[in-house]
Amino acid sequence: xxxxxxxxxxxxxxxxDNRCQNRVEDxxxxxxxxxxxxxxxxxxxxxxxxxxxxxDYPALNASxxxxxxxxxxxxxDWAVFTATIATLDSDLQSAEIVKQHCxxxxxxxxxxxxxxxxxxxxxxxxxxxxxxxxxxxxYIADLVGGASWDSLPEATYREEDSIIRTxxxxxxxxxxxxxxxxxxxxxxxIYLSPETRNPLTTIVTSxxxxxxxxxxxxxxxxxxKVRYRSPENVVAELxxxxxxxxxxxxxFHADTFTLNKRWVIExxxxxxxxxxxxxxxxxxxxxxxxxxxxxxxxxxGCWVVGFGVESGNDEHLSAMKKGATADQARAAIRLCxxxxxxxxxxxxxxxxxxxxxxxxxxxxxxxxxxxDFFDFNVAFPLPGTELDRLVSQKGLVVRExxxxxxxxxxxxxxxxxxxxxxxxxxxxxxxKMYLRPRYIARTFWNAGSxxxxxxxxxxxxxxxxxxxxPGRSNEAHSAV
Ligand code: SF4
Numbered sequence: 001x002x003x004x005x006x007x008x009x010x011x012x013x014x015x016x017d018n019r020c021q022n023r024v025e026d027x028x029x030x031x032x033x034x035x036x037x038x039x040x041x042x043x044x045x046x047x048x049x050x051x052x053x054x055x056d057y058p059a060l061n062a063s064x065x066x067x068x069x070x071x072x073x074x075x076x077d078w079a080v081f082t083a084t085i086a087t088l089d090s091d092l093q094s095a096e097i098v099k100q101h102c103x104x105x106x107x108x109x110x111x112x113x114x115x116x117x118x119x120x121x122x123x124x125x126x127x128x129x130x131x132x133x134x135x136x137x138x139y140i141a142d143l144v145g146g147a148s149w150d151s152l153p154e155a156t157y158r159e160e161d162s163i164i165r166t167x168x169x170x171x172x173x174x175x176x177x178x179x180x181x182x183x184x185x186x187x188x189x190i191y192l193s194p195e196t197r198n199p200l201t202t203i204v205t206s207x208x209x210x211x212x213x214x215x216x217x218x219x220x221x222x223x224x225k226v227r228y229r230s231p232e233n234v235v236a237e238l239x240x241x242x243x244x245x246x247x248x249x250x251x252f253h254a255d256t257f258t259l260n261k262r263w264v265i266e267x268x269x270x271x272x273x274x275x276x277x278x279x280x281x282x283x284x285x286x287x288x289x290x291x292x293x294x295x296x297x298x299x300x301g302c303w304v305v306g307f308g309v310e311s312g313n314d315e316h317l318s319a320m321k322k323g324a325t326a327d328q329a330r331a332a333i334r335l336c337x338x339x340x341x342x343x344x345x346x347x348x349x350x351x352x353x354x355x356x357x358x359x360x361x362x363x364x365x366x367x368x369x370x371x372d373f374f375d376f377n378v379a380f381p382l383p384g385t386e387l388d389r390l391v392s393q394k395g396l397v398v399r400e401x402x403x404x405x406x407x408x409x410x411x412x413x414x415x416x417x418x419x420x421x422x423x424x425x426x427x428x429x430x431x432k433m434y435l436r437p438r439y440i441a442r443t444f445w446n447a448g449s450x451x452x453x454x455x456x457x458x459x460x461x462x463x464x465x466x467x468x469x470p471g472r473s474n475e476a477h478s479a480v
Contacts, residue, residue, distance in 0.1 A: 017253075040178060217384060378423060
């Protein structure tokens with residue numbers, strides 16, 4: 001049995017999933033989700049008989065000193081931590097801290113950027129022993145169980161003076177075989193719905209996406225084949241959350257939750273049949289929603305659907321390989337409104353072709369759609385994406401801004417707009433959308449209760465402060 005410590009370093013509150021590595025405070029909905037990136041491997045390792053600890057330091061509002069205190073107390077054999085692109089340099093300092101206080105512990109790191117920048121990072125980070133790439137949940141038990149590192153499917157490590165990068169075939173993970181996330185290892189009451197302030201958790205329902213949006217890391221990280229959990233398996237986890245942890249609010253996390261209509265209806269009908277009485281949100285594509293699906297979703301407790309609308313210009317949508325149109329976005333938002341399900345639209349600009357005019361058009365399109373919630377992101381060159389290759393070839397990456405906070409901070413310029421101008425445009429677009437009297441009135445009217453309206457007011461105040469802050473330099477919390 002090994003003693004394994006899994007943690008998110010105290011480097012600021014960021015989403016830490018593959019395609020969303022954004023600073024939480026930069027999102028319209030300031031929600032902190034439980035760390036599934038730690039809780040799945042924790043459950044797998046516990047099932048294999050190891051002693052496991054989990055700490056989500058940013059969510060605990062904890063510091064590097066708390067990490068040091070925990071290391072001294074746990075004295076783990078393994079310390080596995082995560083990294084995001086925006087916090088990478090600070091996250092990697094964890095390895096040094098672990099080695100200072102637990103010199104015998106093996107240090108391992110995982111996260112989307114490490115999948116691509118692995119050789120450079122392992123070369124530069126002498127205290128980091130191994131980088132875990134790909135679907136870590138598929139082999140972490142073998143690793144901790146003593147498998148030789150060269151037998152691992154996707155790992156990068158140092159051996160004497162050389163760097164070894166394994167790349168072996170491994171069957172895709174069957175997500176129905178995974179244990180449920182080890183929620184007993186965290187305090188579930190710190191992850192709250194920003195609307196109701198009730199505990200909220202994430203349920204991973206499928207992995208993979210067949211689309212190839214040029215800015216998205218999902219196709220490369222989880223593959224084009226979509227792997228679904230059975231509706232029974234998902235419902236069993238929902239029941240565990242209700243009975244064991246008293247959680248009734250959920251985000252169904254999938255690369256595209258609504259893609260398979262039959263599966264969505266089967267899952268929703270099972271939730272209805274079991275009378276689970278839950279409230280949930282999910283993400284979708286504008287071309288994979290229809291009346292029948294949405295009616296079932298609403299009956300099963302869905303109250304909000306997120307759509308990656310991205311743009312209202314079909315040529316731009318085609319250039320970003322979205323595989324959807326502006327008219328489909330119009331229809332999807334209309335459908336949600338008709339059935340009383342809130343919509344959350346995500347827009348993105350900052351591609352090489354973007355100009356003042358195209359961003360103005362985008363804001364006008366967003367106003368026309370009039371979703372209930374919205375975010376504007378500046379296109380971010382995540383390592384390994386087609387966008388990264390495109391903007392690198394064109395010399396449009398602004399390297400010194402890559403570690404400045406994620407999708408709210410322009411780290412690219414377009415052919416005609418600087419990174420700073422794109423960042424200002426994002427704020428301007430948000431102001432133009434928020435400051436519509438009808439929108440403000442509708443948002444508070446839809447709140448449905450004074451308590452939720454008050455939470456909206458709090459969110460609005462924090463949003464105003466966030467937007468009036470000056471532009472940022474690197475704010476990730478460094479250990480030194
Ligand atoms: S639809 Fe596009 S943005 Fe959404 S997960 Fe698939 S590739 Fe990524």
